[in-house]
Amino acid sequence: MATPSGLQLPREDLLRAYRMMCDIRAFEDRVHEEFATGTIPGFVHLYAGEEASATGFMMHLGNKDYIASTHRGHGHCIAKGCDIKAMMKEIYGRRDGLCGGKGGSMHIADLDKGMMGANGIVGGGPPLICGAALSAKTLKTGGVAIAFVGDGGSNQGTTLESYNLAKVWDLPAVFVVEDNRYAESTASVWSVGGSQLKRAEGFGLPGRKVDGQDFFAVYEAAQEAIERARGGGGPSLVHVETYRYYGHFEGDAITYRTPEETDEVRAQRDCLNLFRERVTAAGVLDAAQIDEIEAQAKALVDEAVAEAVAAAPPGEQDLMTDVYVAY
Amino acid sequence: MSRKTYRQAINEALAQEMRRDPTVVFMGEDNVGGMGAPGEDDAWGGVLGVTKGLMPEFGRERCLDTPISESAFIGAAVGAAATGLRPVAELMFVDFMGVCLDQIFNQAAKFRYMFGGKAVTPVVIRTMYGAGFRAASQHSQCLYPIFTHIPGLKVVMPSSPYEAKGLMIQAIRDDDPVIFLEHKVLYDDEEEVPDDPYTLPFGEANLTREGNDVTLVTLGRMVKFCNEVADKLEGDGIRCSVIDLRTTSPLDEDTILENAEETGRVVIVDESNPRCNIATDISALIAQNAFDALKAPIKMVTAPHTPPPFAPELEDLYIPDQAKIEAAVREVAAH
Numbered sequence: 001m002a003t004p005s006g007l008q009l010p011r012e013d014l015l016r017a018y019r020m021m022c023d024i025r026a027f028e029d030r031v032h033e034e035f036a037t038g039t040i041p042g043f044v045h046l047y048a049g050e051e052a053s054a055t056g057f058m059m060h061l062g063n064k065d066y067i068a069s070t071h072r073g074h075g076h077c078i079a080k081g082c083d084i085k086a087m088m089k090e091i092y093g094r095r096d097g098l099c100g101g102k103g104g105s106m107h108i109a110d111l112d113k114g115m116m117g118a119n120g121i122v123g124g125g126p127p128l129i130c131g132a133a134l135s136a137k138t139l140k141t142g143g144v145a146i147a148f149v150g151d152g153g154s155n156q157g158t159t160l161e162s163y164n165l166a167k168v169w170d171l172p173a174v175f176v177v178e179d180n181r182y183a184e185s186t187a188s189v190w191s192v193g194g195s196q197l198k199r200a201e202g203f204g205l206p207g208r209k210v211d212g213q214d215f216f217a218v219y220e221a222a223q224e225a226i227e228r229a230r231g232g233g234g235p236s237l238v239h240v241e242t243y244r245y246y247g248h249f250e251g252d253a254i255t256y257r258t259p260e261e262t263d264e265v266r267a268q269r270d271c272l273n274l275f276r277e278r279v280t281a282a283g284v285l286d287a288a289q290i291d292e293i294e295a296q297a298k299a300l301v302d303e304a305v306a307e308a309v310a311a312a313p314p315g316e317q318d319l320m321t322d323v324y325v326a327y
Numbered sequence: 328m329s330r331k332t333y334r335q336a337i338n339e340a341l342a343q344e345m346r347r348d349p350t351v352v353f354m355g356e357d358n359v360g361g362m363g364a365p366g367e368d369d370a371w372g373g374v375l376g377v378t379k380g381l382m383p384e385f386g387r388e389r390c391l392d393t394p395i396s397e398s399a400f401i402g403a404a405v406g407a408a409a410t411g412l413r414p415v416a417e418l419m420f421v422d423f424m425g426v427c428l429d430q431i432f433n434q435a436a437k438f439r440y441m442f443g444g445k446a447v448t449p450v451v452i453r454t455m456y457g458a459g460f461r462a463a464s465q466h467s468q469c470l471y472p473i474f475t476h477i478p479g480l481k482v483v484m485p486s487s488p489y490e491a492k493g494l495m496i497q498a499i500r501d502d503d504p505v506i507f508l509e510h511k512v513l514y515d516d517e518e519e520v521p522d523d524p525y526t527l528p529f530g531e532a533n534l535t536r537e538g539n540d541v542t543l544v545t546l547g548r549m550v551k552f553c554n555e556v557a558d559k560l561e562g563d564g565i566r567c568s569v570i571d572l573r574t575t576s577p578l579d580e581d582t583i584l585e586n587a588e589e590t591g592r593v594v595i596v597d598e599s600n601p602r603c604n605i606a607t608d609i610s611a612l613i614a615q616n617a618f619d620a621l622k623a624p625i626k627m628v629t630a631p632h633t634p635p636p637f638a639p640e641l642e643d644l645y646i647p648d649q650a651k652i653e654a655a656v657r658e659v660a661a662h
């Protein structure tokens with residue numbers, strides 16, 4: 001299969017990809033800061049460091065394609081096109097948040113955008129994605145469905161059962177294992193028996209491992225898996241090796257890994273820096289364009305926070321609504 | 328005696344039982360933490376630190392971390408219990424019961440009966456429940472009525488640090504499968520707790536307040552709220568009994584009925600959703616057995632029939648609080 005080198009992407013695609021990654025980074029860095037001030041309620045899991053993974057996949061998807069995310073969902077949401085201001089309001093628990101303030105960080109969803117939700121249940125997504133892929137196949141929408149799971153989530157029975165179901169039903173599905181080395185404080189080198197690729201192979205799924213810090217590598221692997229699914233070639237798996245910069249959740253003391261380890265990835269393998277270096281060295285984008293995108297992302301997030309802080313919370317009239325469909 | 332938090336009380340119960348009985352082991356996700364990782368070894372002690380500090384004394388062989396595979400490790404705890412160990416397995420949040428429920432209700436709960444009395448399954452499943460953490464719909468539920476529904480399970484809900492230690496030691500020594508529900512908002516509550524091991528019996532409710540006017544039947548975190556309301560209303564001349572159920576299965580029917588007959592006015596305070604919950608169960612018990620003694624309709628104070636909402640303003644409305652309990656007590660008292 002022809003896999004175009006990422007650098008040959010049209011300029012507007014490169015700009016779009018970098019904007020996605022910058023939006024995610026700016027969003028997560030800012031949520032991290034705001035959480036520390038005590039203004040954001042609940043459990044918050046940040047995606048900073050892993051931006052190239054969501055972006056590399058979502059660049060190939062449209063609104064008829066579905067994804068299921070995890071508890072670490074902000075990056076997937078942004079890349080899938082969820083409104084950033086409405087997301088921020090949701091994280092603050094506001095009435096005009098993306099889910100009316102009823103979901104919060106762990107449950108951001110926008111079905112119109114093909115985003116089936118962040119998920120509070122590890123392993124909750126893969127079966128749902130088999131369902132979305134079944135709909136696409138049955139209704140002949142041409143869509144594909146992608147489940148993102150963590151290294152920890154890859155050990156959940158629901159995930160492994162979904163590999164098999166997707167295979168025997170020949171579904172247009174892709175399973176993306178985002179291996180950021182840890183599940184809470186537990187290292188994936190300990191928790192994952194065998195290997196992600198051998199597991200895929202065991203179920204008859206083609207599998208591919210990629211450097212998740214390299215947008216272009218993810219982009220190509222994603223393209224191969226998504227084109228296969230879309231073309232009727234069935235499900236497959238991509239093992240993305242990546243890294244999260246912040247703690248498991250905001251408030252984690254992160255004693256199970258060393259600061260040096262994190263510093264090293266940030267300094268040498270940061271996905272935004274690598275992208276920037278690649279495109280500027282090749283002369284396809286210039287530094288000014290890149291700086292402008294970064295500044296725009298920060299400005300957008302500034303506005304999102306200001307609006308979220310000022311927005312109204314839901315009230316008593318909202319408590320009992322939407323338990324069921326209203327007729 | 329010394330002041331201990333709910334968290335410390337549970338930790339101490341585990342430590343003392345592990346010292347006493349080498350067959351006691353515990354397991355769960357990040358219950359020790361740092362497995363395979365380059366940093367601190369006893370890194371987490373569970374998501375809220377309940378089991379922290381035990382591994383250095385008892386070793387990784389008895390303090391087991393698990394992959395995120397609840398069906399497998401909760402089931403393994405059940406299987407180990409049936410074959411010689413006394414495992415204490417942690418289901419991090421009770422909301423995750425859906426992932427592993429078969430191993431609990433079709434396996435653990437039924438072995439003894441199905442096998443004609445030949446099996447014992449002394450497993451304890453520790454799990455965190457309840458609203459108040461802004462943790463949204465999939466991390467804030469109660470769900471204990473579902474366990475209570477199932478014959479063969481014992482369901483324990485400590486309301487304070489003292490209760491937690493005594494009930495945990497009892498749970499570990501008990502030969503039946505026990506679901507031990509820890510309210511996440513109570514972990515930092517502190518009170519005097521004996522240093523030596525002690526047990527509190529299952530199926531014996533605890534009368535935390537005595538009064539002749541209104542009976543409050545309650546459990547878990549709500550006990551604290553009911554005590555506060557009872558103390559406040561005493562000043563207004565409304566004297567309440569507060570019954571802390573301690574266990575919903577077995578249920579101390581005698582204490583509930585005796586007290587209800589005495590006051591004739593009953594408010595049941597249950598944090599769970601209102602259909603088929605503990606409050607409906609106890610209402611039915613009282614209506615069937617103490618109908619003639621009732622001077623007012625039984626009132627229930629529960630969460631509404633919705634998932635727990637995320638926004639703090641909505642979650643506060645969702646949780647049965649002191650104001651709602653007080654209003655209910657005043658209403659039955661005035662009837």
Ligand SMILES: Cc1ncc(C[n+]2csc(CCOP(=O)(O)OP(=O)(O)O)c2C)c(N)n1
Nearest residue numbers: 072120121122150151152153182183184423
């Ligand atoms: C069924 C279930 N079990 C446990 C948890 C608690 N939990 C939330 S995130 C997490 C770790 C997930 O690790 P991984 O899948 O690697 O994703 P990451 O956090 O690294 O993105 C755990 C154990 C949960 N939410 N759901």
Ligand SMILES: [Mg+2]
Nearest residue numbers: 150151182183
């Ligand atoms: Mg992980």
